[in-house]
Amino acid sequence: MRTRLDIVFLYLRENRSGFNALAGALESSGLEGVEVLLAEDENSLMETVRSSLEKGRRTVIGLSFFTCQSGRFAGLIARLRGRFSGKALILAGGPHPSGAPDEVLAMGADAVVKGEGEAVLTGLARDILDGKRPGSGIISGQAGQGLDAFPPFSLRWRMFGYIEITRGCPFLCSYCQTPRLFGARQRHRSLENIFSLAARMRAEGLRDIRFLSPDAFAYGSENGRAPVPEKLEALLKGTREAVGADGKIFFGTFPSEVRPEHVDRDTLSLTRRYAANKRLVIGAQSGSPRMLEAIKRGHTVEDVYRAVGLAAGAGFETDVDFIFGLPGETETDAELTLKVIADLTGMGARIHAHTFMPLPQTAFAGKVPAPLSARTEKALRTICSRGQAFGQWEKQRLISGG
Numbered sequence: 001m002r003t004r005l006d007i008v009f010l011y012l013r014e015n016r017s018g019f020n021a022l023a024g025a026l027e028s029s030g031l032e033g034v035e036v037l038l039a040e041d042e043n044s045l046m047e048t049v050r051s052s053l054e055k056g057r058r059t060v061i062g063l064s065f066f067t068c069q070s071g072r073f074a075g076l077i078a079r080l081r082g083r084f085s086g087k088a089l090i091l092a093g094g095p096h097p098s099g100a101p102d103e104v105l106a107m108g109a110d111a112v113v114k115g116e117g118e119a120v121l122t123g124l125a126r127d128i129l130d131g132k133r134p135g136s137g138i139i140s141g142q143a144g145q146g147l148d149a150f151p152p153f154s155l156r157w158r159m160f161g162y163i164e165i166t167r168g169c170p171f172l173c174s175y176c177q178t179p180r181l182f183g184a185r186q187r188h189r190s191l192e193n194i195f196s197l198a199a200r201m202r203a204e205g206l207r208d209i210r211f212l213s214p215d216a217f218a219y220g221s222e223n224g225r226a227p228v229p230e231k232l233e234a235l236l237k238g239t240r241e242a243v244g245a246d247g248k249i250f251f252g253t254f255p256s257e258v259r260p261e262h263v264d265r266d267t268l269s270l271t272r273r274y275a276a277n278k279r280l281v282i283g284a285q286s287g288s289p290r291m292l293e294a295i296k297r298g299h300t301v302e303d304v305y306r307a308v309g310l311a312a313g314a315g316f317e318t319d320v321d322f323i324f325g326l327p328g329e330t331e332t333d334a335e336l337t338l339k340v341i342a343d344l345t346g347m348g349a350r351i352h353a354h355t356f357m358p359l360p361q362t363a364f365a366g367k368v369p370a371p372l373s374a375r376t377e378k379a380l381r382t383i384c385s386r387g388q389a390f391g392q393w394e395k396q397r398l399i400s401g402g
């Protein structure tokens with residue numbers, strides 16, 4: 001009898017994007033005998049795995065998680081191991097397993113994918129279907145592959161989400177995992193590929209196109225350090241045509257953001273002309289010039305003021321990201337940030353507040369968060385209560401101990 005393989009993903013809302021891409025890769029590989037099953041919570045995961053094994057299928061459990069979820073996943077992996085050890089393969093990937101593979105193996109995963117998983121998962125599925133022993137331990141993902149190689153969604157398994165247009169980031173901010181996971185060289189999906197994906201989504205009745213990118217305004221830029229308006233216009237115009245009159249494009253907003261120095265008259269007017277969103281997400285992270293230098297952001301506080309002012313002038317609302325408790329942040333730095341935040345909210349911006357969490361393999365891995373003073377905490381609570389700020393900063397503070 002031919003081998004049949006079930007790959008069961010724990011498909012939590014916050015981890016879906018990577019799974020959509022993995023399913024897209026499996027689908028485009030043309031492998032026969034493989035099925036992707038989605039479990040939306042842990043009970044459903046246990047039940048789906050049990051049922052798959054009962055049917056005599058080979059079974060892989062796919063998990064992906066962020067550092068802030070690692071406590072929960074350690075418990076889950078232990079339970080999976082207790083129940084399915086030796087029967088189903090526990091495979092972990094995504095930001096935290098990629099950054100701390102040994103830790104996740106010690107949690108009980110059979111294999112951990114470090115980095116990009118599309119080629120690894122299709123290779124592993126092929127091995128299982130061919131009756132070979134699948135890889136275990138730490139498996140290095142493909143590096144530097146062009147984004148056109150794999151679609152970001154799966155038609156067959158109805159797993160849709162964002163179109164990832166750019167992977168990698170040249171800025172190497174000290175706290176950020178993106179360049180460590182995907183490299184410092186930006187890889188852009190080709191225009192033709194994006195248009196064809198947008199048209200396929202439209203044909204499936206999906207009208208909203210959201211792009212995934214570390215800096216949407218840098219799409220098409222060779223070094224990722226400056227917008228190329230012609231490339232942006234080609235992207236937005238072509239996607240608009242592909243999605244038709246009742247389709248909508250969301251650009252420079254969730255799940256992407258833009259760097260403040262890339263907000264200019266060209267990028268704003270293109271977004272206004274072709275995209276539906278009235279809100280932009282801008283990364284600022286600190287209002288202290290000293291901290292911006294320390295975290296290697298590569299822009300100034302003035303860039304942030306200018307970006308918010310220009311965006312407001314062009315009719316956009318803005319969400320501006322800030323991180324409190326960065327390693328080495330002093331009370332003076334926090335005061336400077338609060339002053340900038342007061343100015344920006346006065347200009348109409350909304351603040352997305354975060355507390356620093358050390359992420360594996362970043363320059364700040366293992367660093368201790370600077371404590372938030374009572375004054376900073378009170379100020380954040382006040383602006384949150386006025387609706388001028390939002391975010392998980394309190395929960396993140398509890399996890400990180402900041």
Ligand code: SF4
Nearest residue numbers: 169171172173176214
């Ligand atoms: S924070 Fe943004 S700009 Fe900085 S390295 Fe990460 S993705 Fe790049």
